[in-house]
Amino acid sequence: MKKIILSIFILHFFIVSALLGQEKKDEVINIFEQPILITSAGQSAEVQIASVLAKRAGLSAALSKAAFANELKGIRTLVIVLGVSLKGLGAAGLDISQETNRVQILVDDAQRKNIPILCLHLGGETRRGQLTDDLINTFLPFSKMAIVVESGNKDGLFTSICKENHIPLIVVERAVDALQPLKKAFK
Amino acid sequence: MSFITIKKETIKGSILFLSIILISFFSGKQFLQMHKKDIIIQGPGISSKVKLSVYFPLLKGTPGDTDVYVFKGKEEGGNLLILGGTHPNEPAGFLTAIILIENIHVDKGKVFIIPQANHSGFTHNDPHEGNPQRFPIQTPEGIRWFRYGSRLTNPVHQWPDPVLYVNPSGQKLSGAESRNLNRCYPGKAKGNLTERIAFGITNLIKKEQIDLAIDLHEAAPEYPVINAIVFHENSAELAALVYMELQMEGFEFRLEASPKNLRGLSHREWGDTTKVKAILLESANASHGRLKGKPSVALIIDGKDKNYVKASRIGRLFVPFDEKGIPLKVRVGRHVAAIKAFLSNLQEVELGKGIDITNFPSAREIIEHGTGIYLEPPK
Ligand SMILES: [Zn+2]
Numbered sequence: 151m152k153k154i155i156l157s158i159f160i161l162h163f164f165i166v167s168a169l170l171g172q173e174k175k176d177e178v179i180n181i182f183e184q185p186i187l188i189t190s191a192g193q194s195a196e197v198q199i200a201s202v203l204a205k206r207a208g209l210s211a212a213l214s215k216a217a218f219a220n221e222l223k224g225i226r227t228l229v230i231v232l233g234v235s236l237k238g239l240g241a242a243g244l245d246i247s248q249e250t251n252r253v254q255i256l257v258d259d260a261q262r263k264n265i266p267i268l269c270l271h272l273g274g275e276t277r278r279g280q281l282t283d284d285l286i287n288t289f290l291p292f293s294k295m296a297i298v299v300e301s302g303n304k305d306g307l308f309t310s311i312c313k314e315n316h317i318p319l320i321v322v323e324r325a326v327d328a329l330q331p332l333k334k335a336f337k
Numbered sequence: 338m339s340f341i342t343i344k345k346e347t348i349k350g351s352i353l354f355l356s357i358i359l360i361s362f363f364s365g366k367q368f369l370q371m372h373k374k375d376i377i378i379q380g381p382g383i384s385s386k387v388k389l390s391v392y393f394p395l396l397k398g399t400p401g402d403t404d405v406y407v408f409k410g411k412e413e414g415g416n417l418l419i420l421g422g423t424h425p426n427e428p429a430g431f432l433t434a435i436i437l438i439e440n441i442h443v444d445k446g447k448v449f450i451i452p453q454a455n456h457s458g459f460t461h462n463d464p465h466e467g468n469p470q471r472f473p474i475q476t477p478e479g480i481r482w483f484r485y486g487s488r489l490t491n492p493v494h495q496w497p498d499p500v501l502y503v504n505p506s507g508q509k510l511s512g513a514e515s516r517n518l519n520r521c522y523p524g525k526a527k528g529n530l531t532e533r534i535a536f537g538i539t540n541l542i543k544k545e546q547i548d549l550a551i552d553l554h555e556a557a558p559e560y561p562v563i564n565a566i567v568f569h570e571n572s573a574e575l576a577a578l579v580y581m582e583l584q585m586e587g588f589e590f591r592l593e594a595s596p597k598n599l600r601g602l603s604h605r606e607w608g609d610t611t612k613v614k615a616i617l618l619e620s621a622n623a624s625h626g627r628l629k630g631k632p633s634v635a636l637i638i639d640g641k642d643k644n645y646v647k648a649s650r651i652g653r654l655f656v657p658f659d660e661k662g663i664p665l666k667v668r669v670g671r672h673v674a675a676i677k678a679f680l681s682n683l684q685e686v687e688l689g690k691g692i693d694i695t696n697f698p699s700a701r702e703i704i705e706h707g708t709g710i711y712l713e714p715p716k
Binding site: 240241 | 584598655
């Protein structure tokens with residue numbers, strides 16, 4: 151009898167925690183407001199994918215690949231697409247330290263203005279590497295939520311940073327799968 | 338005594354002289370083999386075949402003039418240009434163009450295909466690279482052979498190279514780049530042969546009001562822009578849509594914006610000087626790379642290389658590379674899949690510019706069964 155009670159207790163514990171886990175997942179619904187400013191950290195072309203996804207999700211979003219703080223005027227959410235492309239940086243006439251500075255100023259200003267940040271990493275494992283990882287380490291902790299493509303999180307970098315900073319992390323299989331969570335995350 | 342010595346030397350000298358003559362004769366013959374043209378069979382869907390010189394008469398009769406295959410649909414729609422053979426040592430682009438030429442029917446819109454954009458580059462093949470002059474493709478009814486040319490215009494057709502090359506867009510490059518078609522855009526009417534070819538292609542884009550132009554390439558697995566879609570900023574949305582569609586079909590690509598400060602390239606200058614949406618596609622060709630082992634027909638076709646497997650293991654490559662290699666059929670399949678995805682999304686960003694093609698070869702079929710299934714039998 152004791153055993154049965156214990157089993158029921160344990161089962162109950164698992165069900166409740168599963169439900170709680172479910173609830174935790176639901177937390178990422180309606181947490182952001184529009185309009186949105188989408189910018190890149192690292193100038194990789196995935197910022198274009200984010201822009202298309204936002205459009206598909208019916209969100210009011212402006213794309214500015216190398217946005218400055220003055221562009222935050224009237225903005226309710228800042229979306230940062232993480233990923234370094236050397237070609238992209240070259241095209242924007244930026245080096246990695248200038249790019250990091252730009253994003254840092256933008257993030258600081260967003261924090262001052264209470265504009266929440268949503269971080270995306272959509273390029274998968276081919277868009278990782280030291281330079282990208284530095285940006286992830288620097289800016290991901292400032293975000294209120296993150297959506298990443300699974301293959302880019304093979305080593306669990308996103309998982310560990312998000313866990314440490316209590317940031318809800320949504321892992322999707324492909325960039326296109328980010329559409330639904332993105333849609334849900336906005337009011 | 339001295340008489341005998343002289344005689345000996347004369348004999349030695351004569352043998353040497355004769356050997357040189359023979360070697361020159363046979364190597365010369367071999368060398369000229371590269372001038373033998375590839376056979377491209379006109380598929381049933383072709384409306385006409387014209388020369389590039391139609392768009393720029395100064396090219397007429399030069400080794401830079403090349404064939405343009407035209408497909409006209411019954412219904413008005415968008416206009417597409419596909420370029421293979423910008424770099425004749427990148428066979429996936431060339432072969433993709435040939436497969437389309439021999440198969441497609443266009444119902445709506447117009448399609449222009451140039452399989453050998455730098456025709457002169459097909460007439461030689463960088464002897465120091467040791468690549469084979471031709472590679473075979475097995476079709477169900479026999480083998481067809483195609484040339485494996487050089488990245489650059491034949492120096493016999495354009496010589497000498499300047500020490501420093503300033504291209505038509507004003508960028509300074511090393512001298513040999515004056516023979517690289519993909520550094521010479523938008524071209525120059527009174528320029529060197531390669532600049533004239535570029536000028537002809539730019540003229541075609543303008544005159545035919547091309548909406549979408551795709552330049553097919555291959556690059557070494559150690560090159561950072563690989564398995565990539567490079568897009569001009571005027572086609573950013575289209576490229577992103579295509580990237581996602583390809584992902585849904587199981588093809589991983591890398592999306593790269595065309596750098597504004599890298600001048601003379603197709604994806605930059607076409608987009609800057611005309612209204613076309615300019616795209617460049619790269620696949621990974623081991624026979625192109627610097628880390629490759631022995632160059633061979635097998636390396637071109639099967640794309641297997643031990644050195645690249647090693648390089649991949651220590652993280653030096655920008656594309657996955659294992660014992661299976663990256664065969665030509667996979668590289669062509671990827672190009673075909675990407676072209677198809679561009680066509681299916683073009684209508685979405687440019688209303689009324691749809692292009693409908695039937696008999697479009699299947700990327701999956703090519704990857705599974707090889708390119709030969711979509712080629713006409715040898716004639
Ligand atoms: Zn190339």
